[in-house]
Amino acid sequence: MANAAAKREAISAESDAFSQETKRTKTDHEKGQEDGKESQCENILAGFKTSSVLSDSAREKIMFIHGEIADQDAVVVLEKTPFREETLTELLRGSTLKLEMKNDIYSSYRLQAPPHLNEIKTTVVYPATEKHVKKHQRQESFLVEETGEDYRSITLPYIEKQSLSLQWVYNILEKKAEAQRIVFEDPDPEVGFVLLPDLKWDQKQVDDLYLISITHQKGVKSLRDLTSEHLPLLQNILRKGQDAILQRYNLPASKLRVYLHYQPSYYHLHVHFTKLGYEAPGCGVERAHLLSDVIQNLQSDPRFYETRTLHFPLRADDGLLAKFKEAGRL
Numbered sequence: 158m159a160n161a162a163a164k165r166e167a168i169s170a171e172s173d174a175f176s177q178e179t180k181r182t183k184t185d186h187e188k189g190q191e192d193g194k195e196s197q198c199e200n201i202l203a204g205f206k207t208s209s210v211l212s213d214s215a216r217e218k219i220m221f222i223h224g225e226i227a228d229q230d231a232v233v234v235l236e237k238t239p240f241r242e243e244t245l246t247e248l249l250r251g252s253t254l255k256l257e258m259k260n261d262i263y264s265s266y267r268l269q270a271p272p273h274l275n276e277i278k279t280t281v282v283y284p285a286t287e288k289h290v291k292k293h294q295r296q297e298s299f300l301v302e303e304t305g306e307d308y309r310s311i312t313l314p315y316i317e318k319q320s321l322s323l324q325w326v327y328n329i330l331e332k333k334a335e336a337q338r339i340v341f342e343d344p345d346p347e348v349g350f351v352l353l354p355d356l357k358w359d360q361k362q363v364d365d366l367y368l369i370s371i372t373h374q375k376g377v378k379s380l381r382d383l384t385s386e387h388l389p390l391l392q393n394i395l396r397k398g399q400d401a402i403l404q405r406y407n408l409p410a411s412k413l414r415v416y417l418h419y420q421p422s423y424y425h426l427h428v429h430f431t432k433l434g435y436e437a438p439g440c441g442v443e444r445a446h447l448l449s450d451v452i453q454n455l456q457s458d459p460r461f462y463e464t465r466t467l468h469f470p471l472r473a474d475d476g477l478l479a480k481f482k483e484a485g486r487l
């Protein structure tokens with residue numbers, strides 16, 4: 158690809174922007190991350206005791222594992238990452254080749270890469286709740302039809318009773334975590350938001366770009382809460398989010414999929430930005446609502462998302478699915 162250099166530049170431009178970060182008190186952990194950027198840490202997985210493989214995919218080269226760390230539940234996600242064009246030369250030169258077979262003009266090998274080119278993206282949830290464990294278990298799913306009335310009588314009471322922790326979201330908004338990862342912020346309390354890489358993205362290549370914008374405004378749970386009053390907020394996120402991604406990653410709006418999930422995985426309004434062509438989990442029609450469609454729907458009907466029937470998939474073991482069954486809606 159001819160734009161490899163541009164890509165490389167786009168990714169490394171990041172660190173420059175980070176240095177302009179505002180002054181504030183930092184935790185030792187954060188300081189360590191900034192100095193080395195590649196800071197080593199104690200291996201909390203050394204004492205990991207595997208209970209079961211929750212799910213895996215040979216094609217996606219990912220595995221979700223349930224286990225225990227110091228007698229507490231943990232979920233570990235291991236994922237092999239895409240190849241990077243800028244490290245190819247080093248990979249091919251610096252590796253050891255083991256011949257597997259040779260036949261005519263065809264031969265196959267096992268290539269042993271230098272450790273730094275053979276990293277595995279690892280996500281740890283610890284201590285994990287039963288919800289975390291269930292969420293990553295392979296499950297059949299069912300499409301649910303939710304009327305405005307179903308939302309008020311079934312879904313809303315269910316999500317209110319769940320009261321899932323949004324601590325990690327507030328940590329981001331208050332710069333108590335991930336502050337050095339912020340790509341863009343509009344601090345306005347009404348229409349402002351924080352744009353940063355999603356946990357799923359390792360930021361090593363733009364091919365699988367995945368950012369989220371989290372609104373400063375609290376109390377907007379999901380798409381269902383949106384009315385025409387939120388148009389300035391939504392338009393602001395779309396325009397400034399696209400702008401920031403063009404500046405930082407050199408990707409124009411025409412290469413971005415900007416959308417909301419319904420149901421979302423956490424009930425604090427956020428918008429997903431993924432690269433077109435990258436099939437991000439949850440970008441299918443049964444869950445994703447393009448932000449520009451959402452804006453137009455609210456422009457033609459201020460109460461669109463309060464009144465419309467919305468469809469979404471629920472996993473077999475989801476408590477909300479049981480509620481829809483109890484109500485005879487499935």
Ligand code: DD3
Binds near residue numbers: 282325335353355423
């Ligand atoms: C989550 C949805 C939530 C397990 C896992 C992920 N982006 C996050 C904490 C910090 C983050 C995210 C819940 C949790 Cl693997 C349970 O996602 C996060 N930070 N999506 C960022 N940047």
